[in-house]
Amino acid sequence: MRRLLILAALVAAVPAIAQEEQSTAPYAYRQLDDPAKEARAQDLMETLRCLQCQGQSIADSDAPIAGSMRSLVRERIARGEEPEAIRAWLIERYGDYVSYAPQLTGLTWPLFAVPAALLLLAFLLLRRRFSGKGGAR
Structure with a gap:
């Protein structure tokens, strides 16, 4: 009976584990294919503060929100948006504190x-x- 309960718990946990592997932030840990665009994204990410860690940039932080922000930056750079437009959007969304370069x-x-x-x-x-x-x- 105990083994059956353990097996049932493991089967119930499989969808949760699979869901964790399917990140909602596809570019959180994956770089862009275009090296020039990735360099622009990296430069911008180093100037943005992690809202959870506060002492690290989103480029250095492993916090989930930093991963989401990295993915947003890379997705927008891949679409051709300018880094300063992305910074302005993030400041509008999260406030001035998100930027290491205060306006x-x-x-x-x-x-x-x-x-x-x-x-x-x-x-x-x-x-x-x-x-x-x-x-x-």
Whole structure:
């Protein structure tokens, strides 16, 4: 009886195993046949952040969502879409966080302006300090 239950469990698991092998993301782990298109896809994938891992690009991540995103990128490159159009579509779909190359927008301008202002302030303070006008020697 126990063997029969084990056999039944294995038979029930076969469709699930077969379904896992049939990936919904055909290009998750398979490269494009055209080397030039694959190079463009790789370049783009290295600049896109995995939403699950967050510290890895989709090119480096083994997370399922990264595989799906790799497949999307390759499929769209194969259809002739430009990498920047694909990036814009992914940003629209997932938000600015998906891109390692942030865009200058109304929300992100402080990220660019604050470091520049701090550098300018440091330069002015150092210039004043070392020019002799700022204090006693």
